[in-house]
Amino acid sequence: MSDAKFPFSTKDFSFLMQSNPYPFTGLSDEQVEAARKTYGSNALEKKTQYAWLEPLKETVTEPMFVLLVACTVIYFSLNELSEGFFMLGAIILVSAISFYQDSRSKQALDALRAYTVPSATVIRNNNLVDILSEDIVMGDFVVVSEGELVPADGKIVQISDFSVNESILTGEAFSVYKDTAENNQVYQGTLVQSGQCIFQVNAIGTTTRLGQIGASLNKIESEKTPLQLQIDSFVKKMAAAGILIFLIIWGINYAQTENILQSLLKGLTIAMSVLPEEIPVAFASFMALGAWRLMQKGVIVKQTQTVEALGSATVICTDKTGTITENKMELCQIYVQKTGDMLTADAWQNDPSVNLIRTAMFASEIMPFDPMEKALHEAYERLTPFDERPHFRMVHEYPLSGKPPMMTHIFENTEGVRIIACKGAAEAILSNSTLSEPEKIRVHKVIAAFAAEGLRVLGVGSAYFVGNDFHASQETFQFEFLGLVGFYDPPKHNIAQVFQKFYDAGIQIKIITGDSPLTTTAIAKQARFKNNPTAAPDEDLEIVTGEELMRLNETEMAQKIATTSLFTRMFPEAKLKIINILKAQNHIVGMTGDGVNDGPALKAAHIGIAMGKRGSEIAKQASSLILVDDDFGKMVDAIAMGRKIYNNLKKAIQYIISIHIPIILTVALPLILGWVYPAIFTPVHVIFLELIMGPTCSIVYENEPLEKNSMHQPPRPLTTTFLSFKELSLSILQGLVITVGTLFAYTYAVGKGYNEDLTRTMVFATLIIANVFLTLVNRSFYYSLIKTLGYKNHLMVGVNAFSIVLLFALIYMPLFARFFQLSPLSAEQMSISALTGFVCVIWFEVYKWGRRSIAPN
Numbered sequence: 062m063s064d065a066k067f068p069f070s071t072k073d074f075s076f077l078m079q080s081n082p083y084p085f086t087g088l089s090d091e092q093v094e095a096a097r098k099t100y101g102s103n104a105l106e107k108k109t110q111y112a113w114l115e116p117l118k119e120t121v122t123e124p125m126f127v128l129l130v131a132c133t134v135i136y137f138s139l140n141e142l143s144e145g146f147f148m149l150g151a152i153i154l155v156s157a158i159s160f161y162q163d164s165r166s167k168q169a170l171d172a173l174r175a176y177t178v179p180s181a182t183v184i185r186n187n188n189l190v191d192i193l194s195e196d197i198v199m200g201d202f203v204v205v206s207e208g209e210l211v212p213a214d215g216k217i218v219q220i221s222d223f224s225v226n227e228s229i230l231t232g233e234a235f236s237v238y239k240d241t242a243e244n245n246q247v248y249q250g251t252l253v254q255s256g257q258c259i260f261q262v263n264a265i266g267t268t269t270r271l272g273q274i275g276a277s278l279n280k281i282e283s284e285k286t287p288l289q290l291q292i293d294s295f296v297k298k299m300a301a302a303g304i305l306i307f308l309i310i311w312g313i314n315y316a317q318t319e320n321i322l323q324s325l326l327k328g329l330t331i332a333m334s335v336l337p338e339e340i341p342v343a344f345a346s347f348m349a350l351g352a353w354r355l356m357q358k359g360v361i362v363k364q365t366q367t368v369e370a371l372g373s374a375t376v377i378c379t380d381k382t383g384t385i386t387e388n389k390m391e392l393c394q395i396y397v398q399k400t401g402d403m404l405t406a407d408a409w410q411n412d413p414s415v416n417l418i419r420t421a422m423f424a425s426e427i428m429p430f431d432p433m434e435k436a437l438h439e440a441y442e443r444l445t446p447f448d449e450r451p452h453f454r455m456v457h458e459y460p461l462s463g464k465p466p467m468m469t470h471i472f473e474n475t476e477g478v479r480i481i482a483c484k485g486a487a488e489a490i491l492s493n494s495t496l497s498e499p500e501k502i503r504v505h506k507v508i509a510a511f512a513a514e515g516l517r518v519l520g521v522g523s524a525y526f527v528g529n530d531f532h533a534s535q536e537t538f539q540f541e542f543l544g545l546v547g548f549y550d551p552p553k554h555n556i557a558q559v560f561q562k563f564y565d566a567g568i569q570i571k572i573i574t575g576d577s578p579l580t581t582t583a584i585a586k587q588a589r590f591k592n593n594p595t596a597a598p599d600e601d602l603e604i605v606t607g608e609e610l611m612r613l614n615e616t617e618m619a620q621k622i623a624t625t626s627l628f629t630r631m632f633p634e635a636k637l638k639i640i641n642i643l644k645a646q647n648h649i650v651g652m653t654g655d656g657v658n659d660g661p662a663l664k665a666a667h668i669g670i671a672m673g674k675r676g677s678e679i680a681k682q683a684s685s686l687i688l689v690d691d692d693f694g695k696m697v698d699a700i701a702m703g704r705k706i707y708n709n710l711k712k713a714i715q716y717i718i719s720i721h722i723p724i725i726l727t728v729a730l731p732l733i734l735g736w737v738y739p740a741i742f743t744p745v746h747v748i749f750l751e752l753i754m755g756p757t758c759s760i761v762y763e764n765e766p767l768e769k770n771s772m773h774q775p776p777r778p779l780t781t782t783f784l785s786f787k788e789l790s791l792s793i794l795q796g797l798v799i800t801v802g803t804l805f806a807y808t809y810a811v812g813k814g815y816n817e818d819l820t821r822t823m824v825f826a827t828l829i830i831a832n833v834f835l836t837l838v839n840r841s842f843y844y845s846l847i848k849t850l851g852y853k854n855h856l857m858v859g860v861n862a863f864s865i866v867l868l869f870a871l872i873y874m875p876l877f878a879r880f881f882q883l884s885p886l887s888a889e890q891m892s893i894s895a896l897t898g899f900v901c902v903i904w905f906e907v908y909k910w911g912r913r914s915i916a917p918n
Contacts (some may be wrong), residue, residue: 065798074485082428083259087184091904096198103197103213103265116274122514131569132327136842138322161488178646179681180206181212184259199262206257210250210682214269215260217245223256229272246831255460269522272404281514290342291782292714310732317735327740339754343713351706360699361673362689370667371703374568377651377696378636378666381574382432382517384653384674384693385588386550392418392440394516396507396545398496403507415444417544421521424482427455433517453480459535464608465489465630469535471526481524483540486577486630486651490520493535494542507545512579515587516547544694552586557589564575564594566700567775569648573627574637578629585627592626602627607635618642635766636662649776654680655695668765670696697772705767707777713762714784715792716839722796727824738817741807742825745881749871753832754862761856768841779818791842793904802901806894818884822872823894824881829868830898833861838905843913846906 088096118595139157175499179194184202195211196204202218205211211225224236225247233375236254236438239245247260259405266272284410290345311328335753348369353905354363360367382388399413422441425434442448452474459469483490487508491501511518513584524542553559561568572590574581582602590605592600604627604665611634613621623644628635636652640662655676663683671684672691681687688695724747732739784787810820836857840849871877873885885893 070336081187081189082212083184083202084202085202085218085259086187088200090187092200092835093185093198096200100199100268101266102195104195104267111697114206144263153647178551179212181391189642197262197265198782201262201264202259202260204257205253205260207255208659208680209253211247211260212252213249213262214264215243215247215262217247217258217497219259221257223258224254225414226252227803261475273699280623284426287888291784292340296340297783301524305455306729309822310729311654313733323591326744329586332774339724339751340714343710343717343763346760347706347710347713350763351702352555355699355702356696358698359689359692359701360702361689362699363687364686367668367685368706370697372705372707373701373776373778374651374703375648376569376670377563377645377653377732378501378573378639379653379693381576381584382550383655383691384496385572385590386441386552388432388550388675388691389547390436390517390550392436392546394511394514394547396504396511398500398542398544400655401503403510407441412443413845415519417546418444420480420482420523420543421448421484421519421546422482423453423472423480424484425519427623431578432515432550433519436548437546449474456529457531463489463536464632468492468540468654469524471531479526481536481538483522483524483535483637484519484546487518487520487545487910490522490540490542493520493538494540500542504542504575508577509579511547512546513583513629514547514549515551515580515583516549517576517580519546519548521546549565549812550586552588553693555619555694557699560588560590562697562772563700564591567594568700568770569593571628571639573628573631573639573652575630575631577670578606578627581627583627585863590626604629606630607632608637619646622646632657633661637665640665647778650836651696653688653902654684659683697794697815701767701772702776704771705765708768708771709762709765711788712765712839712842715789715795716835717754719799721796721801722752722793722829723800723831724750726800726808727828730804731807736807736821737811741817741821742884746821749881750828753829753860753867761854762861764854764856765840765853766852768844770843774861791908794836795839795902798837798901798904799828799898802831803827806897809893816884818882819886819890822883822886823890826868826872826882826886826891827898827901829864830895831902832898833864834899834902836861838902839908841909843909846903 085287088360103548130152133152174686181194181197182189182191182204183197184190189204190551197213200211203215209765217223220239220242221240221542224238227237227248230248237244239247239258247258248271249264250271264270264272270875278587304808305326311324314327315324317325348366351368355362355368360596370619379385391792393405395414395417397413397417397795400411401660404414408413418437422437424724425431425437429435453472455470456479456839457471461468463485465486467483467489469483470483472480472482487504491504494501496504503780508518521543523543524538524540526532526538539794560570569588572581572585579873582604585602590602591597592602603625605621607628607630610618610621610628612893618638619642622639628639630666631639636659640650640652644665644667650666651668651670652662653670653672654660655672659680660683663671664682668686669684671680671687673681673687673689674691675693676684686699724742728742731741803824806823807820810823815823837849838846840852840857872883878884
């Protein structure tokens with residue numbers, strides 16, 4: 062397995078005393094800087110010099126921007142300069158708000174991308190260092206191992222059982238074995254299937270083979286979520302309605318006045334009041350900022366659409382090791398077949414015990430990354446007075462394989478002494494051992510005893526073989542069964558509380574693990590795991606293994622998956638089957654994973670969840686969400702954030718609809734019905750209202766806290782939408798009642814003989830005050846206004862206070878009053894407007910009281 066070009070092979074232990082185990086010194090800092098100046102960075106996308114052009118283009122093509130420009134041109138054409146300049150200022154302000162929202166969203170997304178940039182291991186200054194993949198330069202020596210993605214193109218200079226999957230480039234999904242002679246090129250984006258190699262970088266960024274096809278890949282747009290499609294459809298329908306109403310109002314007014322510009326201005330006023338341009342802005346802001354807030358909690362969301370799915374999750378499928386448990390494996394108990402003893406750590410000094418641990422260590426990876434293999438190396442170092450490892454090199458290797466799996470390593474020293482060491486699932490070692498049936502039965506009893514204590518159990522065996530014509534399969538060996546090694550990986554201290562929070566939220570948990578049934582059951586009981594959210598913690602847990610599951614037909618399998626929550630001895634095909642069947646049963650599925658074999662299931666799940674510390678690169682790439690510190694409890698925060706964002710977005714959009722209706726009808730009805738003051742609102746009034754509503758829906762409601770009962774409700778179906786008629790009917794009713802209030806103020810003022818400016822002022826004040834109370838009562842569709850006043854949201858207080866202050870400024874400051882064609886109100890008139898605005902909104906509290914009476918919990 063060694064290469065004559067180099068002083069040692071990565072399949073021997075001669076590197077144990079070296080900080081850099083490879084025969085390359087790598088680039089110096091000066092060489093790195095020179096290469097970066099000459100060839101640039103390893104980024105597939107080059108940052109454009111004019112990054113502001115895209116948001117500018119989006120802003121000037123928005124319907125509201127076009128309407129504002131049209132109104133501005135008409136005002137200047139009519140020589141109404143003050144209104145024209147106001148609209149010009151409104152254009153600048155609306156554009157600034159749009160840029161601000163776009164900037165907030167992009168900053169949040171940029172921060173997420175910075176956290177999801179993959180890392181790479183390179184040799185520099187004769188040291189191994191971890192850097193971001195985009196910091197790789199031409200000439201770097203890069204080390205890649207099984208489960209990692211190749212970060213750049215390069216020529217292989219050292220290799221060890223190395224194969225890659227190049228399907229991202231070729232479309233052929235099989236392993237390609239590499240060498241240092243002819244087939245010695247690796248390519249960015251390909252997956253290391255097995256082994257390890259060192260390559261020297263000869264292409265980076267857009268010059269790599271992947272980079273050359275990147276332009277076409279970047280043109281592929283991500284699929285929109287159901288909620289995005291529903292919002293797009295709703296906005297298009299409202300825009301179509303706005304165009305129709307605009308034409309009607311324009312036609313009616315022109316027929317009455319034969320003044321085309323004035324008629325056009327009134328038509329544009331109604332069009333501006335109909336257009337709900339805040340809705341898509343609010344959606345984008347909520348999703349991007351939600352992802353950013355999750356990142357601050359240690360949860361990286363790679364696609365903002367995932368935030369929407371989080372609130373609907375019905376099933377979380379989780380592995381055991383490192384998710385439920387601490388992933389701190391300690392070798393705590395062994396069984397020695399030769400003596401028949403079960404021994405704890407203080408009794409391992411005898412020769413049979415040392416031989417068992419020694420053999421298990423040699424069956425492990427030379428450079429261990431698995432916690433159990435690390436524990437075996439550490440135990441060997443403690444027990445042996447003479448370290449044999451530097452004197453042996455691997456001459457043949459059988460990688461982990463089989464169902465259940467096992468692995469075999471063959472070592473030899475210069476004197477020809479050979480070690481054939483095997484470890485793996487105890488069942489696999491026993492089935493290939495020389496033990497008699499009674500002896501196997503005794504071992505199975507020991508396995509059951511270990512597993513009942515929650516120990517992770519591996520079998521250990523050794524074999525004898527002469528010659529170099531090794532068997533094609535490790536199963537051909539007849540192993541001498543040496544015994545068992547038992548590791549303890551305790552449940553995380555908070556896992557029982559985490560499970561209970563999921564159960565309270567109506568979310569099922571399914572454990573899917575490669576471990577043995579007995580060990581998994583013991584750990585599950587310690588973690589107070591339940592068959593379903595309503596089951597008792599001490600209820601017997603039904604277990605299904607991967608082999609048992611795959612023997613069932615489709616109907617039986619679907620039934621078994623629906624009723625079982627504990628799956629053991631699982632392999633990739635079985636995991637993927639579970640995910641797909643749960644999806645077919647209309648579940649929204651989250652799946653945790655950290656290994657290469659978890660990739661397909663992570664990709665298939667609605668919410669693929671990778672571990673940030675111990676997760677393989679392919680698991681992180683396949684996932685949509687990464688737990689930075691491997692804390693499964695953060696998924697509770699993620700689910701809560703998903704529900705909070707959906708509920709707050711619902712509040713924001715229903716607020717938008719409720720407040721748009723009275724604006725539309727207050728503008729349209731006096732004009733259509735030919736009332737005494739037909740133009741009660743002009744474009745300057747409508748745009749002023751829009752400038753208040755925009756921040757309210759997209760900033761204030763986004764900042765609302767999670768409601769107390771949100772994590773004690775069952776998940777909402779992903780197909781459920783707050784844009785259905787059933788959901789919108791309440792918002793429409795709110796809007797119609799506010800309309801009654803504004804029209805009451807109108808008719809009251811006209812009945813009192815007030816002039817047009819005073820009438821307009823009473824209507825305007827009623828609408829502004831109603832808007833303030835609407836933002837308050839819509840903070841919850843269940844809890845009372847008194848309850849929600851205790852919510853911490855300084856923006857809510859600030860925006861509403863600013864609205865009231867601005868209202869009084871517009872009414873009582875002559876400069877503003879003249880421009881907006883308003884008149885000062887007396888105390889009685891202001892009281893009537895305020896009371897009307899309050900009454901036409903506060904009825905909603907009666908509705909909420911009724912809801913609480915019917916469903917108090």
